[in-house]
Amino acid sequence: AMVSVARVALLLVGLYVCAGATAEQPNILLLLTDDLDLTLGGLTPLVKMRSLIQDNGMTFTRAYVHTPICCPSRSSFMSGRYIHNNGAHNNSVSGNCMGEKWVNTNQKVSFAALTQAAGYVTGYAGKYMNMYALPGSPNCTSHVDPRCATVPPGYDYWMGLYGNSQYYDYSVSLDGKREDHGHDYATDYFPDLVANRTIFTIKDAHQKHPNKPFLFVCAWPTPHGPHTPAPQYSGHFEGRQAPRTPDWNESDSTISKKHWLARSQSIITEAGAKGIDGNFAQRWDALLSVDDHVERIFAALTETGRLNNTVVMFTSDHGFQLGQHRFLGDKRQLYENDIRIPFLVRGPGVAKGSSTDTVILNVDVAPTIVELATGTAPSFMDGVSFASVLHGQEPSEWRKDFLVDYHGEGGKCNLYVCPIPSQQNFHEIDSKNNTYTCTRTFSPENSMYCEFADNENFHEYYDIDKDPYQLDNIYDTLPQDKKAQMAQHLQSLRQCSGPSCHQL
Numbered sequence: 308a309m310v311s312v313a314r315v316a317l318l319l320v321g322l323y324v325c326a327g328a329t330a331e332q333p334n335i336l337l338l339l340t341d342d343l344d345l346t347l348g349g350l351t352p353l354v355k356m357r358s359l360i361q362d363n364g365m366t367f368t369r370a371y372v373h374t375p376i377c378c379p380s381r382s383s384f385m386s387g388r389y390i391h392n393n394g395a396h397n398n399s400v401s402g403n404c405m406g407e408k409w410v411n412t413n414q415k416v417s418f419a420a421l422t423q424a425a426g427y428v429t430g431y432a433g434k435y436m437n438m439y440a441l442p443g444s445p446n447c448t449s450h451v452d453p454r455c456a457t458v459p460p461g462y463d464y465w466m467g468l469y470g471n472s473q474y475y476d477y478s479v480s481l482d483g484k485r486e487d488h489g490h491d492y493a494t495d496y497f498p499d500l501v502a503n504r505t506i507f508t509i510k511d512a513h514q515k516h517p518n519k520p521f522l523f524v525c526a527w528p529t530p531h532g533p534h535t536p537a538p539q540y541s542g543h544f545e546g547r548q549a550p551r552t553p554d555w556n557e558s559d560s561t562i563s564k565k566h567w568l569a570r571s572q573s574i575i576t577e578a579g580a581k582g583i584d585g586n587f588a589q590r591w592d593a594l595l596s597v598d599d600h601v602e603r604i605f606a607a608l609t610e611t612g613r614l615n616n617t618v619v620m621f622t623s624d625h626g627f628q629l630g631q632h633r634f635l636g637d638k639r640q641l642y643e644n645d646i647r648i649p650f651l652v653r654g655p656g657v658a659k660g661s662s663t664d665t666v667i668l669n670v671d672v673a674p675t676i677v678e679l680a681t682g683t684a685p686s687f688m689d690g691v692s693f694a695s696v697l698h699g700q701e702p703s704e705w706r707k708d709f710l711v712d713y714h715g716e717g718g719k720c721n722l723y724v725c726p727i728p729s730q731q732n733f734h735e736i737d738s739k740n741n742t743y744t745c746t747r748t749f750s751p752e753n754s755m756y757c758e759f760a761d762n763e764n765f766h767e768y769y770d771i772d773k774d775p776y777q778l779d780n781i782y783d784t785l786p787q788d789k790k791a792q793m794a795q796h797l798q799s800l801r802q803c804s805g806p807s808c809h810q811l
Contacts, residue, residue, distance in 0.1 A: 332520040333655055334617040335422070335676055336604075339384070339524060340597065341377065341434060341472050341531040342590075343623035345370075346644040347550050349530075352591040356601040357651075360621050364653030365697060366662040371747065372669040374712050375625040375638040375645040377471070377531075378404035378437040380669055384624070386413035387673030387688030389710060392804055396714045398437040398471070405436050405444035416687075418673040419461030422522040422680040428512045430464030432504035433526030440469040440480055456480035464512070464523075466504045472528030473497055474535035474593075492538055498529050498593070499537070502600035506607045513611040521613075522676065525604065529593045532636075536592035543595060549587035549629040554642070554776040556580075557632045564780040565632070566757075566765045568715075568741045569640070572633035573733045583630045618654030618679055618697070620672070632777075637736040641711055641745050641757050641767070642777050656698045665696050666749055668709055670808075689808040706809045708748040710800040711757070715741030746797045756782075756793045768793075 343349045350357060372380045374390055382394040382404070390396055393412040395404040403409045414420075423429045438444050440455040447455035458465040458480065469478040474497050475490045488495040505525040512521050536543070549555075556575040563570055575583070601621075608614040626645045628634045638645045650667060670690030677692075678684040684692035695702065717739035718725045724735060740761035748754045753772045759765040768782035782790075800808070 331616060332425075332427070332681075333679055334520050334613050335427075335522045335679060336608075336617055336619045337522075337524045337672070337676070338601065338604075338619065338621040339433070339526040340621075340623045341526070341528050342625070342627050342638065343530055343594075343649060344627035344629075344644060345623075345647045345649045346626060347552070347587075347629055349590075349594075349623075349627070350649055352544070352594045353598045353601070355598045356621060359601060359605050360619055360651045360653045361660075363659050364619070364651055364657050364661070367650035367652070367667050367693075368662055368664050369666045369749070370622065370648050370650030370668075371646050371666065371709065372625045372648055373646075373710055375640060376713065377624055378402075379712075379714075380624045381436055382409060382413065383669045383690075384672050385417040385419070387418070387670050387677075387685070387690040388413055389670060389689045389803070389808060390712055391801060392689060395436065397716050399716070400438050400441075400443040402714065402716075405438040405441075407445055409436075410445050415460055416685075417459070417461055418676040419459075419522060419524075421461075421677045421685065423461045423463065425677075425681045426519065427680055428464075428516050428519045428521045429462050430505075430508040430512070430521070430523040431459075431462050431526065432464075432466040432508065432524070433468060433501040434472050434528050434531075435459070435467040435526065437471045439467055440478070440485075453485065456483050456485045458483045464504075464508045466500075468497070468528070472531035474528060474533065496537060496596075498527050498596050498600070501525060501527050502596075502603060505600075505604055509604070509607045509611060509613070513613065520616075520680070522680065525600075527597055527600070529597050530590035532586075534586070534590045534593045536589060537596045540592045540595040542592065544588040544591040547584065547588045547591065549583050552631060552644075552776065554632055554644075554778055555630045557778060561778040561780070562633065566741070566743070566759050566767060567761060567763065568735065568738045569632055569634075571730075571733050571735070573731060575630055575633060575635065576732075579635055579734070580630070583635055586636050587629050616655055618652065618657070621649065621651045622672075623648045624669075633734070634736065635734045639713060639715075639737050639741065641713070641743060641755065643771075643775070646711060646747070652697055654697065658699055661699075663696055663701065665693060665701060666706060666709070667693050667696075687805050689803065689805060691809050707750040708746050708796075708800075710797075710803070710808070711743075711745035711747055711755075712801075713741070713743055715739050744797060744801055746793065746800060756797065758794070758797060766790075 378395040378398045396402040674684035674688045674692040678694040721739045723737035742760040745757035757767045766782040769777040
């Protein structure tokens, strides 16, 4: 172990010396989709994107989020921190989505703030946090309050969507001023606006700051619902069937051993299946615009002479389900389809057409971006930089597991949508008791262990090598000492901060 640590230290020193010698900090471009799955063929329609990024870069085959929901996951991407360390717990202000705690702590030391401080030109275009610029967020008292459009710290260029993903009829903050949009495809289709703004930013920054590196985020709403396609792509994939994976419309025999919300889901009817297939096809239709956008963004990078020194990351804020475990379509569950994400990187020193099974998380993106920009990853972050992995150095020591954390949302009836539906047609996406923490382990075993904060004190455990679709919850069959050991380790992950999150 001593030799390997010394070797890693030398490699790191080598990287810093190289960085110093060339004195050329890379440009960084984060391409972030919303609700894009990996496990259900989400990358299939993105033909040009895969050619530009995947074929010319590195695929991370084991990329995960530690929480399968929009705002909390985004707070982790930006801050490099698990949600128990001042992140958002759910999509509401009271759950710290644009809450004061987030705004006064993590938002001030986001990857944008830290790279801007290191001399980068920074920009953001697209969906930010679900409660951004909405009443209840700091200093935002009503829909017309100009303070709602405040630009978060760390950004030179800013176009942030008011609230959650939309395609038409929305407002944005354009560099701190509210701008309203209607329903005309030519001027208002939000995914196009996001791409156009990103391209403008690349060109404008190059013109005004030709010698400064940039960090830009392009954050599409796509393919989040209502996943409205551009008119030219409407119906393109009509008739396509969503994948009928082994966990699709899960059988009574296994679903009966799952937590309350899962085992309450009704069997998927023919009408339900038709709805799933329609959503699946429409998601793909909408993604065709994103594919065009990536091609146009790369043209802008080429035109400005920046392409060869730009690290481009393409990913999603979490996965998705389309009938898996009887959930008709959403995320919020502990299963692989919800927590696995696509993650592709192209850039200087990244081997073309390569792949790695190094386990990375959404909390690793911020420390990686900061290390690429400054040479050092911040020690206060819970994530780990994978910059060395991009340059072909597989780490000798790496995390063996990580924390999954989700806080269920429910109204007065404890379900996400009230009133409670009939048992014959129960398809609810969330409930208050769908609150859990898990340890997703990769070594020495490949498993998922979860504890629910519900009145059953429910547990789930899956041996993922034997049961990759997490059908058979075998928690009850485990020996007592193993149960105790797993509970203790999960408790330490729930309390971790900084390096302790990956040194446990």
